[in-house]
Amino acid sequence: MPSSHDLFAAYAEFIPDFTAFCAALQTAPTCCLRVNTLRTTPAVVQAMLRQQGYHVTPSPLTDELLLVDNLTHPGTLQAALLGYYYPQAFTSALAALALAPQAGEMICDLCAAPGSKTSHMAQLMRDQGLIVANDRHGKRLSMLEHNVKRLGISNIVTTRYPGQNFPLRHKFHRVLVDTPCSGEGNYRWDAQGRLQHYRRASGDLPRLQRQLLLRGFDLLTERGTLLYATCTYNPSENEAVVQTLLEQRSATLEPIQLDVPHDSGLQRWKDQTYDRRMAFCWRLYPHHANSVGFFLARIRA
Numbered sequence: 001m002p003s004s005h006d007l008f009a010a011y012a013e014f015i016p017d018f019t020a021f022c023a024a025l026q027t028a029p030t031c032c033l034r035v036n037t038l039r040t041t042p043a044v045v046q047a048m049l050r051q052q053g054y055h056v057t058p059s060p061l062t063d064e065l066l067l068v069d070n071l072t073h074p075g076t077l078q079a080a081l082l083g084y085y086y087p088q089a090f091t092s093a094l095a096a097l098a099l100a101p102q103a104g105e106m107i108c109d110l111c112a113a114p115g116s117k118t119s120h121m122a123q124l125m126r127d128q129g130l131i132v133a134n135d136r137h138g139k140r141l142s143m144l145e146h147n148v149k150r151l152g153i154s155n156i157v158t159t160r161y162p163g164q165n166f167p168l169r170h171k172f173h174r175v176l177v178d179t180p181c182s183g184e185g186n187y188r189w190d191a192q193g194r195l196q197h198y199r200r201a202s203g204d205l206p207r208l209q210r211q212l213l214l215r216g217f218d219l220l221t222e223r224g225t226l227l228y229a230t231c232t233y234n235p236s237e238n239e240a241v242v243q244t245l246l247e248q249r250s251a252t253l254e255p256i257q258l259d260v261p262h263d264s265g266l267q268r269w270k271d272q273t274y275d276r277r278m279a280f281c282w283r284l285y286p287h288h289a290n291s292v293g294f295f296l297a298r299i300r301a
């Protein structure tokens with residue numbers, strides 16, 4: 001089996017402290033639970049977990065994200081089944097926080113299933129306004145619908161378009177484009193040295209990602225906000241995709257106003273150079289955030 005070092009050798013030139021990065025891939029990320037504030041409070045969930053013997057620490061970012069030691073199957077506890085929390089990687093939860101949807105707004109989530117970020121947005125919007133949760137795959141949309149019901153959310157409708165052809169009839173205040181990607185950020189080993197997640201077959205992912213991002217942008221109202229997210233380190237799926245948008249539309253990259261350790265987007269990769277504003281993008285690495293790898297870009301129309 002290839003080592004982490006071999007698998008990511010091509011990225012050693014831009015991942016800071018590459019040895020620590022490879023070491024982090026050999027450890028499990030701390031379990032993170034997002035408290036569903038539509039049903040309960042962080043204090044109630046903390047008390048329930050502590051009663052069961054778990055060590056719980058609120059994340060320094062927000063007490064709605066709880067970090068729990070040694071909780072390996074968070075979806076099976078009663079509190080999860082009651083919809084009191086949603087297990088979600090810490091870095092994944094940053095996407096909705098960075099997009100910051102407001103109560104009463106019109107939101108489009110172009111690649112929404114199984115609904116981690118959609119349900120987080122609904123919670124941030126206090127279940128007011130409307131989220132159109134789109135996903136191309138019906139089975140995955142059913143998972144989203146199940147999650148939405150369990151979490152007690154009522155401001156979501158689902159659609160099943162290929163996101164790149166999502167109808168342009170309506171405009172949205174905010175759009176989330178959490179694209180299908182090679183999933184490198186989830187690539188980790190468990191305690192027995194077994195590989196838990198593989199790099200997914202990529203096909204022509206950057207092409208699809210560019211199409212999805214362009215369509216997401218075209219769905220924005222004037223001055224609307226878009227968040228582009230992937231869980232991969234690959235610059236061809238991240239900066240290169242955002243670069244196409246900057247070249248083809250009058251889009252602006254914005255800083256992400258959250259206090260979380262991260263690296264900036266790349267200015268160059270191999271023979272490619274990227275727009276200087278790429279510095280506003282976030283690269284999240286497992287050895288910085290003790291979570292899974294993510295890329296975030298906040299974009300304004």
Ligand SMILES: C[S@@+](CC[C@H](N)C(=O)[O-])C[C@H]1O[C@@H](n2cnc3c(N)ncnc32)[C@H](O)[C@@H]1O
Nearest residue numbers: 111112113114115116117136137162163178180
């Ligand atoms: C990274 S996952 C989304 C995860 C989701 N945002 C969440 O937080 O739970 C990417 C999703 O894109 C969907 N997908 C793949 N191709 C698509 C397309 N052309 N249009 C819309 N959705 C697509 C997949 O079914 C998958 O559910």
